[in-house]
Amino acid sequence: MIQALEEMITLLYPRRCPLCQDILTDKAALICMKCRTKAVPIRGPKCKTCGKPVASLETEYCPDCQEKTHFFTSGRAVFLYEEEIRKSVYQFKFHNKREYAGFYVSEMERVCGDEIRTWNPDVIIPIPMYKRKKRQRGYNQAEILAKCLGKRLQIPVDTKSLVRVRKTIPQKSLGRKEREINLKNAFKTSTNALELKKVLLVDDIYTTGVTMDEAAKVLWMAGAEEVHFLVLCTGKPDC
Template identity: 40%
Template sequence: MEKSVVEELLDLIYPPRCPICGNITDDKINYVCKTCKNKLHSIKEPRCMKCSKPILNEETEYCYDCEKRLFHYDRGMALWIYDDIMKKSIGDFKYHGRKEYSKFYGKALAEEYGNWVQSIDADALIPVPLHKQKQKARGYNQAELIAKEVGARIKVPVRTDILYRQHYTMPQKELNDVERRKNLARAFQVKKDIFFLKKIILVDDIYTTGSTIEACTNVLLEHGIQQVYFLSVCIGKGF
């Protein structure tokens, strides 16, 4: 993806930083230090056949969460385990203005799962929305930045005009599983008639218990979407 003149100037004024160590990086292709990239714990087999969480035994097929709870999305994929390294990276991305990290996340998702997305033949990527109050305070929706990077690379449209968060909710990280579900009950809504969409892929930065993706999925299914998948940068362990 070629950079605009404005982007080139911004890189000179605010040099891009490695999303792992935070140091200035001159790697304008991979956006990450080579040594740092090797520190990431990629999701490998065996993984849950539903959400992609790593599991201990491939004979079980599903992780603990997907065994005990019915999720209505079709399937999801994630890149890395949400460990201390990625907690720091995602935290800086979301709360400390490191918007450029989306280039690294988006490129990695497109390279790893681009063929999978194409095989689904999805109509659109839909980023998990923030409440307008929270997005105004933060200045951006991190999921939207990631989705746009992925969409541009694999030529799938990104729709930010479909789904919105109608209720301001507490941060999910502060709640247990039951509280998360209650917190997100009817939190999302569809903006417009979406009869023309059949298969979509939700995009988010972190998948933990699945409550957010499930809440989005349910409202989309209620409005006529036939299949819902998800892509996530990070995911928790399935055991």
């Protein structure tokens, strides 16, 4: 009965490619063959702290991380935030394409799974969304990614311990200093003592790192000893 229902849903709402949105004829595929070659993960040397691409193996840190000491321990991203991936993430966030998370998380595990296991996190925590904004949108895209990733990697997901306590304006329209002011005191923990010591924060996009820093600082003050992050996309080093 359940299988028949799933087949009917698939027939009525066929899965589409997360990049070009064409119908996927292969039921097991998460992306079409044409777009598979376009979805290229970040390759080559990366910043040891935030995972942004750097010019050479001799360059240990991107310009952002050379200038700033972060509260998070380290982080990684799968794709650069450009072209087809940028359009796909926009659909995921603002047009209810939650099914794209299947492809996103499969790539997160494939590209960064070994590093996540090295970090050995006790828990995955998604970057929270302000409750009113989440009600308006209907979902938190970071939470969807975190839950899918936790299921694949068998790591618990905690959506309660870190909360966003005030409304902030969209970060994309702000410079670094404005972002820092915008996010100051935006997060808090629901407990004064975080029992789990190694945390993996999950979000969709990383640019200047201000959001991750603010969240990591709050977790660190609550007792976390290591805070790593994993995102789907990152901006270029000058973002």
